[in-house]
Amino acid sequence: MIGAAQVGQFRKAARITQPALAERLCVHEDTIGSIEQGRRPLKPDLAAQLDELLDTKGVLAVAVANVPERERFPAFAQDFVEHEQEALTLLSYENHVVPGLLQTEAYARAVFSCLYPPISPEEEEERVSARLDRKQVFERKPWPATSRSPQG
Structure with a gap:
């Protein structure tokens, strides 16, 4: 799923744990894990928040905006x-x-x-x-x- 591997990679590069990221985004820790494992799609609003928090310069928002219908x-x-x-x-x-x-x-x-x-x-x-x-x-x-x- 688009964004899944990228979220995990950017999070690790920023030296932030899943629980810490979840707390900053006001979501459950399982939500972050599910996104990183591709079980849950990355939503545009969360992608924008992650881009800002992880300083990824809009990469995740662009990836989500171009998600195929499938x-x-x-x-x-x-x-x-x-x-x-x-x-x-x-x-x-x-x-x-x-x-x-x-x-x-x-x-x-x-x-x-x-x-x-x-x-x-x-x-x-x-x-x-x-x-x-x-x-x-x-x-x-x-x-x-x-x-x-x-x-x-």
């Missing part, structure tokens, strides 16, 4: 979302949730508001937007066939 999704889901957009048939099995493609905005917001650790309102907004954008697959011609496995 990177809007977590790394583990990127290939899936890409294939989903090209699929002729969508097969899925869901146990206790409404599948992402069928979620209303309110349902998606409820799902993201229950995450632990909690995400910021900005990240929640971005994830809801990305999830709703996936519905574009149903506007394709021809529409992909869908099939759901029966629950046992």
Whole structure:
């Protein structure tokens, strides 16, 4: 994920620990770790704060501004979302949730508001937007066939 390795490298070069950086940014230490490991995307506002704090002359803000559309999704889901957009048939099995493609905005917001650790309102907004954008697959011609496995 863009920014992940750079944040860690710039932080180490500035001789700042993850806990100290988190305290200065008023975020949880796990947030910094997740960004550096690529599990959580670096947001534009946080990139700007990091650029100022780490004296990186706007490098991180520029990197975040040029993030490809694919990177809007977590790394583990990127290939899936890409294939989903090209699929002729969508097969899925869901146990206790409404599948992402069928979620209303309110349902998606409820799902993201229950995450632990909690995400910021900005990240929640971005994830809801990305999830709703996936519905574009149903506007394709021809529409992909869908099939759901029966629950046992």
